[in-house]
Amino acid sequence: MQLRAERTVPGVAGRTAVPAVSMHKVSLAYGASSPTRRLILEKITLDVREGEFLCIVGPSGSGKTTLLRIFAGLVQPTAGEVRYRGQLVSGPSRERAIIFQDYSKALLPWRSVIGNIALSLEAEGVRPAEQQPIIAALLAKMGLERAANQYPGQLSGGMQQRVQIARCLAQHPKILLMDEPFGALDAMTRQALQDEILALSREQHMTVVFITHDLEEAIYLGDRVAVLGDTPARIVELIDVGLPHPRDQLTTREDPRFLAHRHRLFGLLRRA
Amino acid sequence: MRSIDPIKIAALGFALALILTWQVLAELRIISPIFFPSPSRALSVLVARVLDGSIWTPLVATGLRMLFGWALASLVGVAIGAAIGSSRLARDLLEPTLDFIRPLPASAMIPIAVLFLGLSNAMSLSVIAFGAIWPVLLATVHGFSSVQPELRQVSDVLGFNRLAFLKKIALPSAFPDIIAGLRVSLAIALILAVVTEMQASLPGLGWEIFYAQRVYRSADLYAGLVMLGVMGFAANHALMLFERRVLRWRNLHA
Amino acid sequence: MRRIVLGSILPTLFIAIWEISSRSGLLTLESLSRPSDIVRAGIGGLTDGSILVATGQTFETALLGLTFAAVAGIIAGAVLGLSPVLERVVNPTIEALRPIPAVAFIPLALMMFGFGVSMEATIVAYACLWPILIVTISAVRAIEPRLLEVADILEMTFAERLRKIILPAAFARINVSLRVAAGIALVVAVTVEIVLNPRGLGYSLMLAQQSLRVDVMYAQLLWLCVIGYALNALLRNIGPAAIALSRASR
Numbered sequence: 085m086q087l088r089a090e091r092t093v094p095g096v097a098g099r100t101a102v103p104a105v106s107m108h109k110v111s112l113a114y115g116a117s118s119p120t121r122r123l124i125l126e127k128i129t130l131d132v133r134e135g136e137f138l139c140i141v142g143p144s145g146s147g148k149t150t151l152l153r154i155f156a157g158l159v160q161p162t163a164g165e166v167r168y169r170g171q172l173v174s175g176p177s178r179e180r181a182i183i184f185q186d187y188s189k190a191l192l193p194w195r196s197v198i199g200n201i202a203l204s205l206e207a208e209g210v211r212p213a214e215q216q217p218i219i220a221a222l223l224a225k226m227g228l229e230r231a232a233n234q235y236p237g238q239l240s241g242g243m244q245q246r247v248q249i250a251r252c253l254a255q256h257p258k259i260l261l262m263d264e265p266f267g268a269l270d271a272m273t274r275q276a277l278q279d280e281i282l283a284l285s286r287e288q289h290m291t292v293v294f295i296t297h298d299l300e301e302a303i304y305l306g307d308r309v310a311v312l313g314d315t316p317a318r319i320v321e322l323i324d325v326g327l328p329h330p331r332d333q334l335t336t337r338e339d340p341r342f343l344a345h346r347h348r349l350f351g352l353l354r355r356a
Numbered sequence: 357m358r359s360i361d362p363i364k365i366a367a368l369g370f371a372l373a374l375i376l377t378w379q380v381l382a383e384l385r386i387i388s389p390i391f392f393p394s395p396s397r398a399l400s401v402l403v404a405r406v407l408d409g410s411i412w413t414p415l416v417a418t419g420l421r422m423l424f425g426w427a428l429a430s431l432v433g434v435a436i437g438a439a440i441g442s443s444r445l446a447r448d449l450l451e452p453t454l455d456f457i458r459p460l461p462a463s464a465m466i467p468i469a470v471l472f473l474g475l476s477n478a479m480s481l482s483v484i485a486f487g488a489i490w491p492v493l494l495a496t497v498h499g500f501s502s503v504q505p506e507l508r509q510v511s512d513v514l515g516f517n518r519l520a521f522l523k524k525i526a527l528p529s530a531f532p533d534i535i536a537g538l539r540v541s542l543a544i545a546l547i548l549a550v551v552t553e554m555q556a557s558l559p560g561l562g563w564e565i566f567y568a569q570r571v572y573r574s575a576d577l578y579a580g581l582v583m584l585g586v587m588g589f590a591a592n593h594a595l596m597l598f599e600r601r602v603l604r605w606r607n608l609h610a
Numbered sequence: 611m612r613r614i615v616l617g618s619i620l621p622t623l624f625i626a627i628w629e630i631s632s633r634s635g636l637l638t639l640e641s642l643s644r645p646s647d648i649v650r651a652g653i654g655g656l657t658d659g660s661i662l663v664a665t666g667q668t669f670e671t672a673l674l675g676l677t678f679a680a681v682a683g684i685i686a687g688a689v690l691g692l693s694p695v696l697e698r699v700v701n702p703t704i705e706a707l708r709p710i711p712a713v714a715f716i717p718l719a720l721m722m723f724g725f726g727v728s729m730e731a732t733i734v735a736y737a738c739l740w741p742i743l744i745v746t747i748s749a750v751r752a753i754e755p756r757l758l759e760v761a762d763i764l765e766m767t768f769a770e771r772l773r774k775i776i777l778p779a780a781f782a783r784i785n786v787s788l789r790v791a792a793g794i795a796l797v798v799a800v801t802v803e804i805v806l807n808p809r810g811l812g813y814s815l816m817l818a819q820q821s822l823r824v825d826v827m828y829a830q831l832l833w834l835c836v837i838g839y840a841l842n843a844l845l846r847n848i849g850p851a852a853i854a855l856s857r858a859s860r
Contacts, residue, residue, distance in 0.1 A: 158512065177515070189505075190507065193605055194605050207516055237608055255513075450617075452613065452614070452618070453620050462797075463812070464812070464815060471819060551713050554713075562713075562714065
């Protein structure tokens with residue numbers, strides 16, 4: 085695996101602390117015991133630091149979603165190990181919330197917005213009386229108050245994705261795994277949600293792993309960006325973004341450092 | 357005052373025209389009045405029997421038979437269907453056998469049922485249940501096996517055990533399919549209720565019609581048919597209203 | 611492969627237990643017979659032709675009724691599908707007649723035709739008419755309007771329109787409804803025979819039960835399962851086969 089030397093950024097918290105999630109030489113092959121064995125991921129080694137916003141970019145079909153599922157514990161690697169805060173990951177957990185790209189399939193169409201958010205609370209055994217204030221706070225935070233009693237089928241794509249995020253937040257996750265969450269949305273909604281998720285993660289000091297095929301989105305959002313490429317997929321590049329917060333859709337995207345990253349990684353994506 | 361839809365008037369007119377043709381044919385005795393009483397006579401018999409109450413007992417008898425058989429079939433069908441639909445092993449073990457038994461006409465079970473249970477209500481109920489179980493069973497299997505995989509993953513991440521998953525996610529997800537199956541099952545239950553009544557001379561509308569033919573009381577025969585149609589229509593309609601209410605989230609759009 | 615193996619576990623177990631317990635005297639119900647006797651009765655019925663004759667009778671009547679229903683249902687369905695106004699006028703009458711179970715008409719048909727083929731075929735036709743009619747109406751309604759405009763421009767007669775445009779366009783869905791109707795036809799035919807018509811498989815089933823030849827009865831039930839299964843399999847492949855044939859002949 086090729087992990088290029090990182091440019092160190094002084095003052096980033098938790099540099100020597102236990103990483104939130106770490107992968108060590110993780111590989112995944114389909115059809116492990118059959119002759120048509122296909123290696124999807126090869127010897128991925130990657131640490132996700134506590135509180136950081138890590139973006140993983142790669143072309144479609146490069147195994148990004150599979151990688152995220154391994155982070156979540158939904159898929160077991162065929163080689164290597166995944167650790168969450170030092171402990172081996174053997175299955176999914178509420179602390180690693182995952183947000184799917186296809187929101188319509190991840191929400192319960194027969195429950196209202198409130199009902200969908202309540203699902204997470206039910207899993208934790210929160211009593212209905214105590215659920216109310218928690219749900220109300222989340223509705224306010226995600227701007228869903230007016231849609232509270234509507235069904236997912238009545239909402240726009242952006243609103244549905246907000247509901248999914250709200251439901252994940254209700255899990256009190258320690259790490260948010262997002263699978264191209266804004267890919268199916270129009271540009272304006274996408275930008276609004278990008279800023280919302282940035283504000284949310286900074287406010288709650290949440291660790292986020294964000295998958296996308298949109299390079300600019302990755303650089304805009306991330307503290308670090310990993311490029312996944314080649315077949316079988318490897319981490320081809322890992323950079324520190326080093327841009328100041330809060331980020332701004334106009335000025336950050338015109339920042340020379342932003343453009344420099346973009347130039348550098350663009351070529352990598354094409355080659356990969 | 358709302359203007360009356362001309363189409364509705366035309367529809368009424370069409371039905372009346374058919375009935376009128378029937379009346380004319382009967383009056384002209386083109387077909388023997390023994391087989392083909394005029395609608396006016398059939399209607400008067402029907403009204404008389406409604407008024408004197410003699411139509412309600414058989415109606416209720418058939419209705420209860422249909423409902424009990426359907427309820428039994430639905431409970432068992434959903435239970436088995438949920439088990440099969442959510443477990444690949446159960447599906448592989450059971451489906452081939454079920455596929456083989458399924459094409460059997462439920463009425464073909466009547467001889468066996470008579471052998472074991474005689475000409476009784478138990479016989480009728482078991483035949484109805486045997487026939488009515490298939491649509492709801494198949495629909496339930498389909499509903500449970502087509503739960504979105506993403507929802508399965510959400511459930512795993514949230515830590516729901518199997519029972520909680522089935523109750524909170526799989527069952528509601530399968531509801532639309534199950535209810536569709538229930539409607540077909542109800543129709544089949546009615547058909548088999550009528551058949552078993554005819555076969556075993558059990559009280560009910562089926563038997564009324566059968567007997568009316570034996571004694572050549574054709575007006576009573578038609579009266580029975582009309583009541584059967586009313587009951588079938590009402591039962592289906594009631595279920596449809598229930599479906600609309602339970603699945604109201606389906607009809608809402610952005 | 612795994613499915614065949616796993617799927618045969620239950621039936622094999624069931625048959626084995628049944629045979630063993632009836633031979634060992636554990637099960638002494640006369641109503642139950644035993645698998646070996648049933649198989650023997652079945653082979654007997656096949657070799658002396660009695661089962662086959664009865665099957666032929668049932669199929670004959672079912673096919674007759676189905677054909678009537680198909681012709682009437684498709685033509686009426688096409689007419690009503692093309693004219694929404696007409697459909698709405700006729701619809702309440704359809705909705706009023708449809709819920710009446712076809713089998714309820716058995717006594718009436720008996721009065722009009724007496725025992726025999728006509729009576730049974732009529733009931734089958736009534737039962738099969740509704741699914742075919744309703745599906746045809748909806749399939750014709752869904753035909754791309756452009757195609758119908760082409761028919762207008764070419765000044766086609768109704769028959770030509772039906773043959774060249776409507777039926778091919780609506781074929782897939784009508785085909786499915788015919789498959790469903792075929793299943794219904796078989797079931798209804800057998801039912802009428804069980805209730806009172808003295809011919810066909812249903813009647814021989816009742817005969818076997820009444821003369822307490824339980825082994826023959828079970829054998830015939832098994833036979834019914836077999837032909838029902840074979841019919842479904844056949845019909846499932848007829849659609850695609852017919853399409854392939856019509857493509858090849860062009």
